[in-house]
Amino acid sequence: MQTCQQCKQEVELWNKQCSSCGFHLVLEPDEQLKSRYLRGPSLGAMFFTQGWALGARLYIWFLLSFVPIIGIVVLFILLIFGRRWSWKHGAWASWAEFQSRMRFLDWLAVLWLIILVGIYFWTR
Numbered sequence: 304m305q306t307c308q309q310c311k312q313e314v315e316l317w318n319k320q321c322s323s324c325g326f327h328l329v330l331e332p333d334e335q336l337k338s339r340y341l342r343g344p345s346l347g348a349m350f351f352t353q354g355w356a357l358g359a360r361l362y363i364w365f366l367l368s369f370v371p372i373i374g375i376v377v378l379f380i381l382l383i384f385g386r387r388w389s390w391k392h393g394a395w396a397s398w399a400e401f402q403s404r405m406r407f408l409d410w411l412a413v414l415w416l417i418i419l420v421g422i423y424f425w426t427r
């Protein structure tokens with residue numbers, strides 16, 4: 304959590320602007336990278352929604368993703384907001400822990416995709 308340089312309100316790590324006074328936050332290069340990372344899409348959530356939600360510690364979304372039709376909505380929501388929510392609600396010990404988990408999940412999703420494509424061609 305960072306604070307606004309102008310009004311000292313707490314601001315979420317992924318925000319570029321203060322939500323209470325509109326001040327454009329001056330970010331350290333390191334914070335800028337984190338902020339960009341959190342605003343990025345989580346491709347893992349797209350290819351491997353259930354596994355991703357579980358790994359990202361978004362347990363309610365994990366359960367919701369099993370519900371027909373709603374699961375598709377969950378997929379897109381997690382694709383866009385997944386990283387931010389996981390960072391906020393996941394109770395991660397550090398940024399490094401969070402980021403290595405995110406990398407692992409994205410890698411797992413790619414592997415999952417390869418297996419699915421493999422099965423598809425195998426069973427044709």
Ligand SMILES: [Zn+2]
Binds near residue numbers: 308323
């Ligand atoms: Zn402010």
